[in-house]
Each structure stands twice: as structure tokens, then as C-alpha cells.
Amino acid sequence: MKKIKPQTLKGFRDFLPEEMVIRQKVIRTLSEVFETYGFQPLETPALEYAETLLGKYGEEADRLVYTFKDKGSREVGLRYDLTVPVSRVLAQYQNQIPLPFKRYQIQTTWRAEKPQKGRYREFTQCDIDSLGSPSPLADAEIIAVIDDCLKKLGFEKFVIKINSRQVLFELMKGIGITEDKQLAVIRSLDKLEKTNPAEVKNELKKLELTEEKIKKLFSLINKVQPDENLKQLFNYLEWLGVSKDFYQFDPTLARGLDYYTGPIFEAIVEKPKIGSIVGGGRYDNLIADLGGPDIPATGVSFGLDRICDVIREENLWPELSPISTQVLVTIFSPEYLENSIAIANQLRTACLSTELYLDPETKIDKQLKYADKKGIPYVVIIGPEEIKKEAVTIKELKTGKQKTLSLDQVIKKLTPKE
Amino acid sequence: MKKIKPQTLKGFRDFLPEEMVIRQKVIRTLSEVFETYGFQPLETPALEYAETLLGKYGEEADRLVYTFKDKGSREVGLRYDLTVPVSRVLAQYQNQIPLPFKRYQIQTTWRAEKPQKGRYREFTQCDIDSLGSPSPLADAEIIAVIDDCLKKLGFEKFVIKINSRQVLFELMKGIGITEDKQLAVIRSLDKLEKTNPAEVKNELKKLELTEEKIKKLFSLINKVQPDENLKQLFNYLEWLGVSKDFYQFDPTLARGLDYYTGPIFEAIVEKPKIGSIVGGGRYDNLIADLGGPDIPATGVSFGLDRICDVIREENLWPELSPISTQVLVTIFSPEYLENSIAIANQLRTACLSTELYLDPETKIDKQLKYADKKGIPYVVIIGPEEIKKEAVTIKELKTGKQKTLSLDQVIKKLTPKE
Numbered sequence: 001m002k003k004i005k006p007q008t009l010k011g012f013r014d015f016l017p018e019e020m021v022i023r024q025k026v027i028r029t030l031s032e033v034f035e036t037y038g039f040q041p042l043e044t045p046a047l048e049y050a051e052t053l054l055g056k057y058g059e060e061a062d063r064l065v066y067t068f069k070d071k072g073s074r075e076v077g078l079r080y081d082l083t084v085p086v087s088r089v090l091a092q093y094q095n096q097i098p099l100p101f102k103r104y105q106i107q108t109t110w111r112a113e114k115p116q117k118g119r120y121r122e123f124t125q126c127d128i129d130s131l132g133s134p135s136p137l138a139d140a141e142i143i144a145v146i147d148d149c150l151k152k153l154g155f156e157k158f159v160i161k162i163n164s165r166q167v168l169f170e171l172m173k174g175i176g177i178t179e180d181k182q183l184a185v186i187r188s189l190d191k192l193e194k195t196n197p198a199e200v201k202n203e204l205k206k207l208e209l210t211e212e213k214i215k216k217l218f219s220l221i222n223k224v225q226p227d228e229n230l231k232q233l234f235n236y237l238e239w240l241g242v243s244k245d246f247y248q249f250d251p252t253l254a255r256g257l258d259y260y261t262g263p264i265f266e267a268i269v270e271k272p273k274i275g276s277i278v279g280g281g282r283y284d285n286l287i288a289d290l291g292g293p294d295i296p297a298t299g300v301s302f303g304l305d306r307i308c309d310v311i312r313e314e315n316l317w318p319e320l321s322p323i324s325t326q327v328l329v330t331i332f333s334p335e336y337l338e339n340s341i342a343i344a345n346q347l348r349t350a351c352l353s354t355e356l357y358l359d360p361e362t363k364i365d366k367q368l369k370y371a372d373k374k375g376i377p378y379v380v381i382i383g384p385e386e387i388k389k390e391a392v393t394i395k396e397l398k399t400g401k402q403k404t405l406s407l408d409q410v411i412k413k414l415t416p417k418e
Numbered sequence: 419m420k421k422i423k424p425q426t427l428k429g430f431r432d433f434l435p436e437e438m439v440i441r442q443k444v445i446r447t448l449s450e451v452f453e454t455y456g457f458q459p460l461e462t463p464a465l466e467y468a469e470t471l472l473g474k475y476g477e478e479a480d481r482l483v484y485t486f487k488d489k490g491s492r493e494v495g496l497r498y499d500l501t502v503p504v505s506r507v508l509a510q511y512q513n514q515i516p517l518p519f520k521r522y523q524i525q526t527t528w529r530a531e532k533p534q535k536g537r538y539r540e541f542t543q544c545d546i547d548s549l550g551s552p553s554p555l556a557d558a559e560i561i562a563v564i565d566d567c568l569k570k571l572g573f574e575k576f577v578i579k580i581n582s583r584q585v586l587f588e589l590m591k592g593i594g595i596t597e598d599k600q601l602a603v604i605r606s607l608d609k610l611e612k613t614n615p616a617e618v619k620n621e622l623k624k625l626e627l628t629e630e631k632i633k634k635l636f637s638l639i640n641k642v643q644p645d646e647n648l649k650q651l652f653n654y655l656e657w658l659g660v661s662k663d664f665y666q667f668d669p670t671l672a673r674g675l676d677y678y679t680g681p682i683f684e685a686i687v688e689k690p691k692i693g694s695i696v697g698g699g700r701y702d703n704l705i706a707d708l709g710g711p712d713i714p715a716t717g718v719s720f721g722l723d724r725i726c727d728v729i730r731e732e733n734l735w736p737e738l739s740p741i742s743t744q745v746l747v748t749i750f751s752p753e754y755l756e757n758s759i760a761i762a763n764q765l766r767t768a769c770l771s772t773e774l775y776l777d778p779e780t781k782i783d784k785q786l787k788y789a790d791k792k793g794i795p796y797v798v799i800i801g802p803e804e805i806k807k808e809a810v811t812i813k814e815l816k817t818g819k820q821k822t823l824s825l826d827q828v829i830k831k832l833t834p835k836e
Contacts (some may be wrong), residue, residue, distance in 0.1 A: 004469050006509035006709040009494060012463035014507055017521065020459035036766045038743040038773025038794075045430035045540050046464065046496075046526060048705055051422050068486035071530040078464075091424035098791040100776045103435065106465060112489040122463050133776035137755070141774065187812035204717060239759040254707045291424040325456045337555070341657040348454045355456025356559065358551035373516040376456075 011113070011121030018322040020075060022308050023124075023307045024322065025085065026153065027106055030126050033149045034104040036143065039128045042103040044085035051077035056084050056286065058187055058258040064111045078110040082127040083288070083299065091292025094357065098131030099295065106304075118274040118306050119364045126282075129299025131287070136229050139282055139298045140236035146267055146278050146300060153307065154316045157270040158277075160246060163253035164230050164263045165281070171224055171251075175216045181207050185217075189254035193372050194275070233263055260281040260395040265300065272313050277306045288297040321375075325395075326353045326414055328371040332383035333361040339382045343392055343407065347380075374398050378414065429531070429539030436740040441542075442727050443738065444571065445524055448544050448720060451567045452522040455559065457530050457546050460521040462503035468493035474502050474704065476605055476676040495530040501677065501701065502708070508549050509710025517550030517713065524722075529567045536692040536724050541684040545698075547717025549705070557681040557700055557716045558654035561773075563829045564685055564696050564718060565660045571725065572734045575688040576695075578664060581671035582648050582801065583699070589642055589669075592635045599625050603635075607672035612693070642669040651681055677701040689729050692747045695724045695729065744832055745812075746789040750801035752778040757800045761810055761825065765798075768829045790815050796832065 008014060015023060031041075034212050050067045054084040057065075057080060066075040079085060082105045091103065106126045113119055128145055130138040136362060143160055150158050165186070172182050197218070204214050226234065226249050237247065255264045262282030280300030287295040311317055327343040337360045347354040354377065357367045364381070371379045381393040386404060394410050396401035405413070426432060433441060449459075467636040468485045475483075475498060483496040497503060500523045508519065524544045531537055546563055548556040561578055566574050583604070590600050606621040615636065620631050643665050644652065655665065673682045678742040680700030687695060698718030705713040729735055749755050755778045765772040773794065775785045782799070789797045804822060811819035812828050823831070 003707075004467075004709050006470070006506045007467065008463055008510070009465055009488075009492065010468065012465060014463070014510075015459075015461040016511075016515070017458035017460060020461060023461075024459060029498050035771050036744050036769065038746075038771060040435035040741060041433075041442060042435060042639075043433040043438060043441075045426055045432070046528070047427055047430060047540070049422075049425065049427065052424070066488065070484065074427065088424045092426070092432075093434070097434070098788055099439045100788075102773065102776075110464070119503075122465070135779070137774075138776045178476055179817060187430055236759070239756050241763055257554065289421075291422050302641065323458060323459065324453050328456075338657050341654070351454065353453050353456060355520065357554075358520075358548055358559065359553050360555060361553070369517055370518075382770075 006133045009121070011115035012078060013120065013122070019308070021320060021322060021324070022317065023304065024310055026304060026311070027126065029152050030149055031104065031106070031227050032200070032319055033152055034128050035130075036148075037102075037145050039102045039104040039145075042086065042089065043107060044079070044082070044089060044105070046079055046083065046108070047076045048079065050077040052088050052290065053077040053080055053084055056210055056257075056259050056289065057274050058183065058256065060187065061111075061257060064113055066110050070118075079107065081109055081257075082107060082125050082301065083129070083280075084286065086127070086129055086131070086299075087283070087286040087292070087297065088290050090287045090295055090297075093291040100138070102128070103131075103339070104128045118309060124304035126304055127299060128304040129297060131295055131297040132301075134284070134296040136233040136263065136326045137236050139265075140233050140240055142280065142298055143233075143237060143247065143265055144240040144242050146265070146302075147246055148177055149302065150267060150278070153311070155269060155310070156346045158246065158267055159248055160265055160267045161250040161253045162230070162233070162247055162263065163250055164227060165255075165260050166229065166262060167213065167224055167227055167251060168254065170227070174212050174218070175220065177209065181209070183258050186254045187253065187256055188284060189221075189260075190256040192252055192254070194253060203279075215374060226276075230263065231335045241294070255279065255281055259286045259289075261285055263298070267285050269310055272310065274306050274309060276303075277310065278302050284341070316402050323375045324353050325355050325374070325376045327378040327380055328357060328365055328367070328376045329380045329382075330367040331357050331360045331362070332364060332381060336382060336384075339387060343380060343382055346407060347411065347414075350415065354413065368395075368397070380410065421701075425734070427539070429533035431538065431540070432557070437726070437743070439738060439740060440729055440735070441722065443735070444722060444725055444729070445544065447570050448567055449524070451563060451570055452546050454566075455546075455563050456478050457520045459524040460504065460507065460523045461525060462497070462507060462523070464497055466497065466503065466506065468495040469504050470708065471495045471498055471502055474603065474675075474677050474707065475499075476674065478605065479529075479675060481833075482531055483644075484528050484530055493575065495780075497525065499527055499675075500525060500527060500543050500719065501547065501698075502704065504545070504547055504549070505701070505704040505715065505717070506708045506716075508705045508713055508715075509708040513711070518556070519549045520546070521549075522546045536727060538723055542722040544720040544722055545617045545717060547715060549713055549715040549717075551716075552702070552714040554651035554681065555654050558651050558658055560698065560716055560718050561651075561655060561665065561683055562658040562660050563718075563818050565664055565735055568685060568696070571729070573687060573728070576664065576685055577666055577740070578682045578683055578685045579668040579671045580648070580651070580665055580681065581668055582645060583673075583678050584647065584680060585642055585645055585669060586672065588645070589638060590635070593638070595627065595631060595635070597822050599627070600697075601643050601676050603627070603676055604672045605676075607639075607670065608671055608674040610672070639669055648681060673697065673699055676772065677704045677707075687728055690728065692724050692727060694721075695728065696720050741793045742771050743792070745796040745798055746773045746775060746785070746794045746798075748782055748785040748797045749775050749780070750776045750782060750799060754802075754805070756802060757805060761798060761800055764825060765829065765832075768833065770829065770832050786815070798828065
């Protein structure tokens, strides 16, 4: 067999156990909050017909969709987000799903982006969406969930920026920017945070906007006020108990994807500089565009990878153990293997996460070193002395302290106190 | 925008909430058992360099790998299983990971198969592998985990078939089947269960095996005895507490993939007819083939999709609720929305999974019908009468019974008793 160089593709990552422990805890925390608000789980395929995916996000984004011909020469593409798939589901099963449909979906998405800090080619989105309600109450509830989730994750300094596509459309209409150019202008405005005003002005010139219109746009955008719909949304936020410290109206917020039609929102943290960690908005036309009936919809996506980056970089969870295994049962020598297995069986029956060392020929001090390297806090030793005493020796690796105890005492010692 | 037909690709499926509830419970059950045995979580990318994936499974399997050129013209492929990715991880990070490395991995895999009952193009594998131990103790532990998992899932009638590639290689050597043909013979034998002996004999003829050798193979295969390594494995199974009722030596078990080198195993259920639900074995050369050092390895894959099919078809979990939402808070009319929101907030604070109806303009009886269709067991109503009494009305949809209670009483009623 030809020898190859073992490597991952650029922008793709392996998650080793220490990283997975953080990821799993974030997913567990988010799912619990989602379910508290009545969102139900959904999963959709990684591959969709390319025509389902393309033409929904905007030209630039479309170029980032991984598309290819499958073995049956069908044009297919890898999921770019979870919003188009859930909209396709609503279009496809329109009479089987009671509305409003509130679902959460935690799955991988792929974008052929240029990899950089906080931007990967493969990343996991945790989405909630309410499909079927035109009311700003639905948007407000989504924002309340963002607030609740970030707090439960231990984030203390964040802000949820809120704007509305309708506010932006009205503004552009007032300046005389024609409808055919409005989405392109929004895609350019979306880059204000990432690049700089000069760059954005350049892009707007390419759209053949006059100098005067560009000037007006920049001078008016910061003076715009919330419309009636947004005011109602803010009112609902108050009723839902979301404090004003954690959200603000931001008329420069544009969001990059074409499908948004109403309120849009984005959560950012103060530190580290990593872009938005949560983003979404209302998309009232997408389900119809996918061949379904007119179903208004709103939702948001939590970026799992960036959230984990923040937790790690800001050391938000200092107490989190890097491994779930509580104890390693060593093998004194091959002739005592049966005894070690019997002890491991009983520790597992007592619900303790127990690793049995898997090579009976290995010397005991190498087994202890292995436990230490792996971060397993305790090891158990069963040799001739212990068997005579009907006991086991337990050693705490951090302190080096060891004691010979009955198995019941060991189980009691290792069982976490509630 | 061009209207499209909303549809999934053949062999790909959406999992709506009722199905997801089963899937999530299976994953939770398996992960818990895996962690009890000291396996730690790992995740790898969906896309790998094509050269990582190809040439490991066998010719027929290689044709089922979804491969394509990415935007940088790299030949890439979608994960076909989780065994090659974890082996690539070991090859790539060889000095950073303490051995033995015991990991579990629950991720989607893709195969361009012909879809049929129990066979999908996208399916989820739940793998455990022990990498770094040459001992049959490692294989025996994997089999003990299969036994433990299937029992915890509620499976009562299953059998784990056990054989060894070494046993098959020795048998073929004795008959005079040359090494260059042995893997092809194994791939044919693997089809015995799925097709019939005549078909398999035909395939063997195409490999230019003489009639006599084929005859010998078929007459000897059922008389073969376990070798020393397998005998030791069976001995360890006894020590690990696995009852003989749930496993058997089966010399006709072949497994289809090329990379196996030692013990192989497969679990099947009596009903329904669905093929194996768990399968795996030892693969001592794969990590070196992927550019790493010689690391012996063994492991197994639980087929999540087939396991869920069995649970549903055999109705193994009749008590499982199809939805986690416990209560719907209705909106009496728009003027009482603030009251409904306040009640929903408090129910959520009490950790009850609470859906607030998201359209304040909808008539109350339509809201009740919605809860019923969705399978939410209780609804709460707050109107002028309730506000006067500082109480809420709670209605159980199954019985139609309703009571007006204080909010504390409602919380007590809905909180599950431990």
C-alpha cells in the first residue's frame, strides 16, 4: 500500500477529547435552554440538491457552497447553513407539521471560505427557528433565548445588536436607491465591521451609486430610528425579562445573507475579537421560494466553534475536567488479571467511569505514568497483598497519597457527592 | 426566484422531532456506557483527502466513497466510516496521544449504496476503538461493551457472532488459496448471509479458484475451531461477565472490509430482518498504512439508524414521550399577552419545558388544537377570571379535565417526580 502523509484539509479540524469535553458541554447547555422554550430537535441531510441551496444566500455566498456531481450525475451540495434546510423541510412536509413549528438543529455546515481566526471551512451551527408566526413576539422570544443561553454559558459581557431589514429598505428607498440594488448595498454594509468605511464606499461605487447617494446613506444610517415593528419587539423583550444592558438598536447592522426580510440580530462579545458568535433574523419568503406555502419564519444560529474559542481563550470554565474517566484499574501482573477485571466490573456497576489497563504484560509503573499523562485522577492496584486482605489499593495521582481500602470504601470515595 | 420541488436525495432522510427523540436517547445511552468503560469523545472532519480514504476498504467499497474535487482542485472524499479517520488521527498526532487511546466517536458517514431496507446513503455510526493494545483483552472488552449497550437499550434477543481473520487466513492457506486471492475470497464469503451459497460460489469461480478448492472451502469452513488467540478472548469474555447466551463462535463470519487482521465480530437481532446492527474487529496495520507507526487497534461500530429501526419496529420503548415540551401557555387575547409571558417566564425558571403560543391574534380554541396535534400534554390559560383570582387554569388535553390553581400548584403538578 502506498504510504501517505496523514493530514487534515486546511480549515478542517480534529477535536481531541479535551476539546470535545467543552463542545459537549456547550451543546448540552444550549439544548437544555432550547427545550425549556419548547423547541424540538430536527436533523436534515448533509447533502441537498444543489438547486435547493443556491440562489438563497447571495452571489458571493453561493460561490462558497461545496457542490459536486454525485455518482448518479445529480448536482448536489453540502449544507451551507441550517436555515435553508429547515425551510425545505417546511415546504416538503407542509401538511404534516403543525404550525408554529419550533425546532432546534445542531449540525455541521461547510463553506469554502478563506480560513482565518474564528473562521473554519467546517463548523457546527446550533439553530433555533420559529416557523409560522408573523408576530414580533416570535423574534423577541428568539432574542430572549440568546440572552438566556449566553448567560447560562457563563458569558458576562456581550451585546445583542438588533436592526431590521425593513428599516434599511425604507432608508434606501428614501435616498432613491432602487430595489434591484438594495440587497447588494446591504451585502456591502455588512462588511463595515470587518473592513472599513473607505472599502465599503468603493464597493458601493461599483454598484453605480452616485457620490451623493453614498454620502447620504452614510450620514443618515446613524440617525435612523426603530420602526413600529421593532418598537413592539423591544416592548416584548422587556416583558420577557431581557435587560437593556444586553441589547441595543444598531441601524448599521446589515447581515450578509439575502434571505432576511425583517428584524435581524447578532450577538458579539467584548473579548476576544472574533466577530459575531450568534446571528440570525426573520426570513418570511424563503419557504415559498423553496416551493412551499407562504410561512413567515424567524430564527438564529449559535456558532459552536466560536463560542468554544471564547470559553477557552477567556478561561470561562476553569473547573471543567479534561476527561470523564475517574479511575484506572491497573494489572499487577498477568496472573492477577482476573482479579483486576472483577474489580473493574464492580466499579462500572457502581456507575463509575472506569478504565481497565488493556495490556496485561505492561509493568505497573508504566501504567501509572499512562494514567497521569491522560489526566485520570485515581488508580487502583490489586496484587497479592490486596487479595490476601480482600481489599484494593487506591492512589490519588495528584498528591501521590495511597490507601488500602475495601471495595465499598473505594466506591464511596469515588462517587461524586451531589 | 425559480420555484423548485422541495425534496431530499434518495437514501437521505430528514429526522423530525418524534424520530429525533429516539435517536437522542440511543446516543445518550451508548455514550454513557462508552464513558463507563473509559472511552473518550473524538470528532474528525466530514471531508478528508481522498488518498486517506481510498485503498483501505477494498475495491467494491472504494467505488461507494463520495469523492470530488474541492474549490482548490484537491481530491477530497466524504467519510465512509470512522475507523480510517481515527487511524489517520493516530498517525498524525503520534507523539501527542498517550497509548492505549480509547475513544468513542458518533458521527455521520456516507456511502453511495443502492438504498434498501436498513441501508441508507447517509447514516450515523457510533464507534468505540482501543488503539495501542495487541491483547485479546482489548477485543474482549469491546465485545463486553456491545453486550452491555444492547442490554441497556432494552434488546433481549441478540447474538454477537465472533470469528477471526487469522482463522480464515489459516483455513485458506491449508486449502492452497494463495495470499493474493484471500481478501477477495473473504469479500465473497461476507455475502453468504445477504445472498446465497450458489451466488458466492459463482463469485469464487470468477477468482479462478478450482471447483475442488471451492468445495473444500465450503465443507471445511463449518468445522474450523477457534485458534489460541480466540480461546483467550473467550476466556476474557467470561471474566468480563458476558454470558454465553449472547455470543457464539461463527467461522463463516467474514466481514467485508479489507483492513481487518484479527478477531472480527458482528451483532444481529432475531427480529426484524435488518442485517447486523453492530460490527467491527481488529485492524493492526491500518495506522501504519496511513503513514503512522505500528499501532495495533480494535473496535466496533454501532449502526444508529438500524438500532432506531429495531426499537421502532419492535416497539421497545412504548413509554417514550414523542415530545419534550410539557406545557403550552396560551394567549387569551392580545391584551393579556403580558400576563401569559410572565407565567411562561416563571414556568421556565422552574425548569419546565414551556412553549408560549407565538401568535397573539390566534383564537384560543385553535391554540388548544395546536397543542393537541403536537402532543403537548398540558395547556395553561390566563384570562380576566384567572387574573382576578391570581391563579391560572390548567387543562390536561388527554382527559379534558381542567382546574384553576395557583402558579405554585401548577409548577408542583407539572414537575416530574424523581
